[in-house]
Amino acid sequence: MDSGSFVDEKCESRLYIGNLDFRITEAALIKLFNPFGTIVSEDFIWHTRGPKRGEPRGFAFIQYSTKEEAELAKEKMHGRLACGRPLVVRLASEKYLAETQQKSSKVMGSASRGGILSSGSLGLEQSPSKSAKIAAIKSKLKDLEGESSNAKKLKPS
Structure with missing residues (x-):
C-alpha cells in the first residue's frame, strides 16, 4: 500500500465539525459522536495566539476507524442542534474541496471581470x-x- 492511498483512506474517515458553540467541550463532542463508531482521534481546534488564546475556534475534526462510521455520523449529525446551533458535519476531504473550489471561483471571477482571461477555441476559460x-x-x-x-x-x- 502506498502512502497516498493511506492519506486518502484517512481523509475519508475523518470528519470536519463546524459551527460549534463555544460552550461545547472536547468531552461533550466525543460523547455526541461516540455512538456512531470507534473514534480513533479527535482534534479540537483552539486559538493559539492573540487575545482569544486558549479559547475554542468553533470547529474540530474527528477520525473514525472506518469510512462507513464517518459517513453514518455525518448523515445523523449534520444540521443537528448542539447548544442551539446547527452543526456542520462534512468529510474533511469535502471541506477541503469546497474551500478550494470557492477560492478558485473567486479568483477566476475577479480575473474574468478584469478582462484578463481569454477563451480557448472551445469557448472554455483557460487557467x-x-x-x-x-x-x-x-x-x-x-x-x-x-x-x-x-x-x-x-x-x-
Missing part, C-alpha cells in the same frame, strides 16, 4: 498564468485604493 494572476491582484489593489481615496474625499473634515 490564468502567473502573470495574469499578478495583474488581477494589482487591478484589485488599484480598485481598493481608489475606493479608499473616494471615501476620504466624501468624508467631511
Whole structure:
C-alpha cells in the first residue's frame, strides 16, 4: 500500500465539525459522536495566539476507524442542534474541496471581470498564468485604493 492511498483512506474517515458553540467541550463532542463508531482521534481546534488564546475556534475534526462510521455520523449529525446551533458535519476531504473550489471561483471571477482571461477555441476559460494572476491582484489593489481615496474625499473634515 502506498502512502497516498493511506492519506486518502484517512481523509475519508475523518470528519470536519463546524459551527460549534463555544460552550461545547472536547468531552461533550466525543460523547455526541461516540455512538456512531470507534473514534480513533479527535482534534479540537483552539486559538493559539492573540487575545482569544486558549479559547475554542468553533470547529474540530474527528477520525473514525472506518469510512462507513464517518459517513453514518455525518448523515445523523449534520444540521443537528448542539447548544442551539446547527452543526456542520462534512468529510474533511469535502471541506477541503469546497474551500478550494470557492477560492478558485473567486479568483477566476475577479480575473474574468478584469478582462484578463481569454477563451480557448472551445469557448472554455483557460487557467490564468502567473502573470495574469499578478495583474488581477494589482487591478484589485488599484480598485481598493481608489475606493479608499473616494471615501476620504466624501468624508467631511
